Amino acid sequence: MIEAKRELLAALATAIEQLSPGAAVTAAFESPKQAAHGDLAITAAMALARPLKKNPRELAQALVDALQAQPAVQRWVAALEIAGPGFINLRLAPAAKQAVIGEVLAAGEAFGRQPPNGQRVMVEFVSANPTGPLHLGHARQAALGDALCSLFASQGWDVTREFYYNDAGVQIATLAQSTQCRLKGLKPGDDGWPESAYNGDYIQDIADDFRAGKTVRADDRAFTASGDPDDLDGIRQFAVAYLRHEQDLDLQAFGLRFDNYFLESSLYADGQVEATVQRLVEAGKTYEKDGALWLRSTDYGDDKDRVMRKSDGSYTYFVPDVAYHVNKFRRGFAKCINCQGTDHHGTIARVRAGLQALGLGIPAGFPDYVLNKMVLVVKDGQEVKLSKRAGSYVTLRDLIDWTSRDAVRFFLIARKADTEFTFDVDLALQQNDENPVFYVQYAHARICSILQRGAAAGVDAAPSADELARLTAPTELALMLKLADYPAMLTAAAQGLAPHDVTFYLRELAGAFHSYYAAERVLGDDAGLTRARLALLRATRQVLANALRVLGVDAPAQMQRDSAVAEAA
16 A cells, blocks of 8 residues: 555646646645545645636546546546545545555565665753652653654664763752761751752662762763762762662663763863853854853844853853754754753753854754653552652652553653643553553454464465455455554654654554454454455554554563453453
């Protein structure tokens, strides 16, 4: 069907050119709003009506006449119907839909993937300062960022996953002070315990290991404790390495690894922040006011100019961000995507303004942002707000321990990033159709079981073309049409920075399979029809596995259901 669509698109382009040579109308298909209207919709007649000054329905009829003369239309189309003010609804012949089975099985894991395009993209996500366990905001960013990486890889991009953090700021100083207080016997609530200190139990764990002189290793650093409670710098370095190690364990439990870790402190140590500020000054993009240095960010669409260097000589938050993104661009990443919380919304305009003001040829709109809202967690019907380990918030590890990695990944991607989301722990544990990740994974496992039974019965050979042509039941045609949607869905999801589209697709594909299996008998007495239906299921299993892999979710071959649901099935 993929090839059929390509041929039909070329036929539509030819027909448009015949109707209006040189017309600035792109040949394209749309999905009808209602399945009963057909498989594909064409709106070109309405787009041509105004420049040609003709009635759109008359143009639609002329376009239909031109299309019907095309060999591809004669081969792949069952009907062309004009509707409304000039829509053309196209109904594919069964052979066009049946062709997707061979296309999926021939491509296997590569189905839906595009060849390398020679372009590089960096996705920066999680980027948590090492001051405590990863919270739910980091969890959502981890799920979103990793899925975005997989989406872009499916479209042929060379993808780099980067984790950016600060190891020397105010928060790190607070971490070191909190650990030192624990080393000296203080705990939250005691006289002398700093009001700004971190209160979680993990601080005591850091202090205990520091006192014991342990060595901690993370993906990007290692440090051995001196054991001296007065060694504040050593405490700081040990605490950072300790929490980076803890974050690595969280991320490993999530099935995620980064290609690179980038320290905010390196931007200062290497002079990149100073060089960025100096270039902006020399370019005349700044001015002095009230003892501070300001960026003329309103020249680049910001609602007001922004302070870069405060009167005390320190830089505001967005200045190292500008330097960091210059660094990204100079490393050869013409496209960069940042997954961050919605609290970063205010920095977007000023970072982009700073990058444009530098005059380095950085594209407008660089970088892209995917901003996510926080997640509310409900367990046993009640909102969960605290974690003993973290002291004040639910962590990524909590979610994984309560449910599973697959449930956390799927649920946290299942809604647009900028929408609020409630993670229902009880729902994530259910083994029935109300749990969306179970619903999808069970479809895959159920197909595996059917295929095993088919193999045991000796009817697992490849079907002939004539046998495939017998797949004409309505639920079969609907399932094949949904399989054929997969490549275009991947492309659109990558372009729209919308990994939630993959979860929607998976639920629709699983639903199409469950409906088909409820309506038609796969393993029957007719060996030829059985072979054809098993081939359709093999293709469905492959696409389910491919799409789940994009989300970092397993495609199990076996699963259990709640006994009541299993008996009903």
